[in-house]
Amino acid sequence: MHLDVLDLRNFYYRTQLGRAAQRAIRDHVVDLWPTSGTGMAGMTVAGFGFAVPLLRPYLQPARRVIGLMPAQQGVMPWPAGEPNVSALCDETCWPLETGRVDRLVVMHGLETSDNLDAMLAESWRVLGPGGRALFIVPNRAGLWAPRETTPFGFGRPYTLTQLDQTVRRAGFVPERHAAALYIPPSHRKFWLRSAAMWERVGTRVSGLLAAGVVMLEVSKQVAQPRKPGLGAAVRKPLSILEGAGKPIADAF
Numbered sequence: 001m002h003l004d005v006l007d008l009r010n011f012y013y014r015t016q017l018g019r020a021a022q023r024a025i026r027d028h029v030v031d032l033w034p035t036s037g038t039g040m041a042g043m044t045v046a047g048f049g050f051a052v053p054l055l056r057p058y059l060q061p062a063r064r065v066i067g068l069m070p071a072q073q074g075v076m077p078w079p080a081g082e083p084n085v086s087a088l089c090d091e092t093c094w095p096l097e098t099g100r101v102d103r104l105v106v107m108h109g110l111e112t113s114d115n116l117d118a119m120l121a122e123s124w125r126v127l128g129p130g131g132r133a134l135f136i137v138p139n140r141a142g143l144w145a146p147r148e149t150t151p152f153g154f155g156r157p158y159t160l161t162q163l164d165q166t167v168r169r170a171g172f173v174p175e176r177h178a179a180a181l182y183i184p185p186s187h188r189k190f191w192l193r194s195a196a197m198w199e200r201v202g203t204r205v206s207g208l209l210a211a212g213v214v215m216l217e218v219s220k221q222v223a224q225p226r227k228p229g230l231g232a233a234v235r236k237p238l239s240i241l242e243g244a245g246k247p248i249a250d251a252f
Helices: 003-013 016-032 051-059 116-126 162-171 189-193 195-204 230-235
Strands: 044-049 064-070 084-091 101-107 127-138 173-180 211-219
Touching: 003 016, 016 051, 016 127, 016 173, 016 195, 016 211, 044 051, 044 116, 044 195, 051 064, 051 101, 101 116, 116 127, 116 162, 127 162, 162 173, 162 211, 173 195, 189 195
Parallel strands: 044 064, 044 101, 064 084, 101 127
Antiparallel strands: 127 211, 173 211
């Protein structure tokens, strides 16, 4: 079940709770993929689903930023007031060349997909060798998944183990994981004002508090192909001497 792009836009950009959620998740993304230094220079960063709220920090340091939004969801121009970098696409056919993306963020794309295997295969295709992807999904054990008043209450929630198994089947190699959204999904001012504090506390005692989302960073590892016939060449290392005449016995 895909969400409507207008509902997503209104939540993340026009409600205090949505802006708090955006900030909490984005801070964890930047912790995993820092924008300082030269790490992002020359890289292509893409987002799929509704990941654009997390991509703004990379507009300046990255060579290129692309926001892909599935047709069932709809698309909106982004970023506001700047040249548009978002595009509408089929969730199983992205308008990107194979191996073009260095960093990929998927949010509100995995849990709502109509064709999960094909969508993950497309994620694998566009990612370059050694590239990294970050999958962000509602936490099955968290407070946000049961509440349909936010975008995290739709689709299939995951545990970290379930997410790990899902991406492994698609050929990805899990690298690191994180969690975010430790505040309750409430519009009350007390929770909104203390959101940053709850994120800090939740990160330290994550075994006691259930986060609203789980985040799994994965990499794409491609084995180096072997040259045909190499084994045979190694098994016969002295083939250069083939055809030489047999030694003649000493007559004396």
